[in-house]
Amino acid sequence: MNGDRTFSSDAPAVAATGLTKIYGSGNTEVVAMRDVSLRIERGEVVALLGPSGAGKSTLLTAVGLINPPTVGHITIGGVPVMDGAQPLTDLAAFRRQHLGFVFQKANLIPFLNAAQNVQVALEINDTPPRAARRRALELLAYLGVADRAGNLPAALSGGQQQRVAVARALANEPNLILADEPTAALDSHRGRQVMELFRQVAHERGAGVLVVTHDHRALDVFDRTIQMEDGRLESERSEKI
Amino acid sequence: MNLAAQDIRHNLPRFGLTACGIGLLLMIVLGMGGIYRGLVYEATLLVDRVNADLWVVQHNTRGPFAEVSSVPANVESRVLAVPGVAAARRFVYWTIQRETSGRPLRLAIQGLVWPDDNGAWLPLAAGGPLHQAHYQMIADRTLGLQLGERIKLGKDFYTVVGLTKGMTSASGDGMAFFSLPDAQAIQFDEPGEAIRLQRNTRFRQMQRLDLGQQQPALLPRVSGQTADLPAILPPTVSAVLVKLAPGADAQKIIATINGWPDLTVYTQAQENDLLVHGLVDRSRRQIGLFRAILVIVSTIIMTLILYTLTLDKTHDIAMLKLMGARNRVVIGLILQQALLLGVIGYALAALLGQGLFPLFPRLVVITPQDFWLLAVAVLGISVLASLLGIWKAMRISPNTVLA
Numbered sequence: 001m002n003g004d005r006t007f008s009s010d011a012p013a014v015a016a017t018g019l020t021k022i023y024g025s026g027n028t029e030v031v032a033m034r035d036v037s038l039r040i041e042r043g044e045v046v047a048l049l050g051p052s053g054a055g056k057s058t059l060l061t062a063v064g065l066i067n068p069p070t071v072g073h074i075t076i077g078g079v080p081v082m083d084g085a086q087p088l089t090d091l092a093a094f095r096r097q098h099l100g101f102v103f104q105k106a107n108l109i110p111f112l113n114a115a116q117n118v119q120v121a122l123e124i125n126d127t128p129p130r131a132a133r134r135r136a137l138e139l140l141a142y143l144g145v146a147d148r149a150g151n152l153p154a155a156l157s158g159g160q161q162q163r164v165a166v167a168r169a170l171a172n173e174p175n176l177i178l179a180d181e182p183t184a185a186l187d188s189h190r191g192r193q194v195m196e197l198f199r200q201v202a203h204e205r206g207a208g209v210l211v212v213t214h215d216h217r218a219l220d221v222f223d224r225t226i227q228m229e230d231g232r233l234e235s236e237r238s239e240k241i
Numbered sequence: 242m243n244l245a246a247q248d249i250r251h252n253l254p255r256f257g258l259t260a261c262g263i264g265l266l267l268m269i270v271l272g273m274g275g276i277y278r279g280l281v282y283e284a285t286l287l288v289d290r291v292n293a294d295l296w297v298v299q300h301n302t303r304g305p306f307a308e309v310s311s312v313p314a315n316v317e318s319r320v321l322a323v324p325g326v327a328a329a330r331r332f333v334y335w336t337i338q339r340e341t342s343g344r345p346l347r348l349a350i351q352g353l354v355w356p357d358d359n360g361a362w363l364p365l366a367a368g369g370p371l372h373q374a375h376y377q378m379i380a381d382r383t384l385g386l387q388l389g390e391r392i393k394l395g396k397d398f399y400t401v402v403g404l405t406k407g408m409t410s411a412s413g414d415g416m417a418f419f420s421l422p423d424a425q426a427i428q429f430d431e432p433g434e435a436i437r438l439q440r441n442t443r444f445r446q447m448q449r450l451d452l453g454q455q456q457p458a459l460l461p462r463v464s465g466q467t468a469d470l471p472a473i474l475p476p477t478v479s480a481v482l483v484k485l486a487p488g489a490d491a492q493k494i495i496a497t498i499n500g501w502p503d504l505t506v507y508t509q510a511q512e513n514d515l516l517v518h519g520l521v522d523r524s525r526r527q528i529g530l531f532r533a534i535l536v537i538v539s540t541i542i543m544t545l546i547l548y549t550l551t552l553d554k555t556h557d558i559a560m561l562k563l564m565g566a567r568n569r570v571v572i573g574l575i576l577q578q579a580l581l582l583g584v585i586g587y588a589l590a591a592l593l594g595q596g597l598f599p600l601f602p603r604l605v606v607i608t609p610q611d612f613w614l615l616a617v618a619v620l621g622i623s624v625l626a627s628l629l630g631i632w633k634a635m636r637i638s639p640n641t642v643l644a
Binding site for chain 1: 242244247248250251252556557560561562563564565566567570638639640642643
């Protein structure tokens with residue numbers, strides 16, 4: 001299996017059909033996600049809403065290839081990657097080449113400075129160190145934190161850390177960016193800035209973005225919102241900004 | 242970018258302390274080997290320095306070092322009569338403990354056959370050899386005596402005229418060299434009261450004997466000095482050392498002397514063998530076992546340290562895996578840290594050892610071979626110790642980031 005498979009330029013960023021995730025078995029069986037289908041186009045920013053325990057993170061991690069579904073198919077950029085729990089490609093290689101992640105906590109590596117945290121994502125994907133360094137600094141500048149490039153995460157504010165995390169997610173120019181509550185630790189102003197950043201990235205770079213959020217104040221930023229409840233997609237609403 | 246180096250730089254004090262601990266542990270491993278070599282070196286030092294071809298000792302003993310040997314002094318003359326023997330001399334050796342300046346002083350005493358042997362062959366670091374027949378001594382520096390210092394041994398005072406370097410007995414005691422009569426005087430020194438009682442006993446025994454009653458003129462002689470009594474043997478020596486003539490048939494001479502029922506003869510190699518496999522054998526094996534245990538302990542400690550370092554990085558490793566890092570990136574992070582810990586520990590062990598071992602009370606001999614062996618062992622320990630950490634890292638799921 002090889003994660004370095006050719007993407008189709010007109011294919012959706014992600015297309016998932018009939019995703020079901022069951023934890024445990026018998027009396028302890030819990031269905032976290034039930035027959036969920038999802039499609040996100042390139043350049044589209046989608047918000048995934050729902051109460052706690054609705055299955056949002058389960059869907060996000062399934063699409064992010066870190067928690068395979070029990071049943072269902074996932075295609076990313078036109079490349080079939082999962083058939084039920086069966087990977088159809090090298091998932092680690094696929095993640096490093098085509099996916100970007102941002103979480104509620106920035107999850108920066110504490111012993112690397114801001115630039116190195118971005119650089120490491122590039123070097124993992126075989127970018128030569130010098131080019132990786134240059135690209136990391138470009139991304140930090142793009143996100144407005146170039147002046148903190150040499151600082152360790154502990155010396156950065158929450159907003160700055162999250163910007164560095166976004167820069168790291170963008171480093172390998174992913175086709176799909178997955179974000180789980182990326183603004184939960186930020187104030188409303190900073191939170192909105194991050195959401196707008198996702199929109200800008202999606203539109204400028206043609207990446208699909210799926211954001212799990214509870215923050216209803218910045219929903220106008222998204223192209224579309226999806227509501228999830230009890231492991232099912234309940235409703236869908238399109239917003240044209 | 243080297244993740245291992247970045248992590249170490251971030252946690253430098255902790256890493257430095259850990260490396261110091263491992264370095265000290267490795268220094269002890271290195272030192273154990275050095276102590277073992279020192280034991281063997283010290284055990285065979287005197288035999289090598291004396292450089293006799295044959296050692297003639299009391300029959301059926303492993304003397305004079307591994308056990309007590311006592312042979313009459315006239316064995317020297319008997320041995321000289323054997324064809325092929327170029328020279329023979331008496332050898333006196335034993336250990337005494339006295340008090341000087343309120344501290345115990347252990348001396349391994351050797352008698353020199355004055356005037357043929359004045360100790361000029363000794364590795365003198367200061368002063369010179371003996372230059373008179375009595376009341377002088379040459380002492381090893383480890384005894385802490387100074388040139389010109391006078392110490393009382395038995396009933397007499399002896400002046401230090403020379404200092405040797407590195408002359409210690411198999412048990413690590415500093416050696417002291419005296420003329421043979423002085424050495425024997427120290428060995429057979431008895432209190433005046435003991436001598437008086439001895440003479441009195443002899444006198445009474447003589448009175449009861451037929452000879453004493455028929456020859457009363459002998460009675461005053463019995464009360465005299467032991468050395469003046471023809472019926473009592475002069476003091477014995479520990480061994481007689483033999484130097485063979487060039488081209489002499491050693492086997493034939495050994496067979497001749499071994500044929501005498503009161504003596505046993507050893508070659509220099511056999512005498513060394515008696516020391517290494519007899520006198521220091523248990524110490525050698527004990528140190529060897531202790532060293533093996535230390536290597537195991539070092540491996541376990543390094544394993545636990547690396548496992549803890551890996552546990553500390555669980556979240557970071559999960560993040561790297563989430564980003565799609567290959568296994569070799571994660572393995573490299575742990576293995577490089579293990580090797581770096583090992584290399585720094587090894588360097589510290591080597592540096593500290595070279596500085597500290599000369600200060601140890603007993604000789605510690607470290608050879609280049611010891612350094613190479615330790616380097617290979619450290620490499621093995623580092624790789625072995627990293628395996629548990631690597632196993633743990635491989636089991637970390639990218640999902641851990643979400644926890």
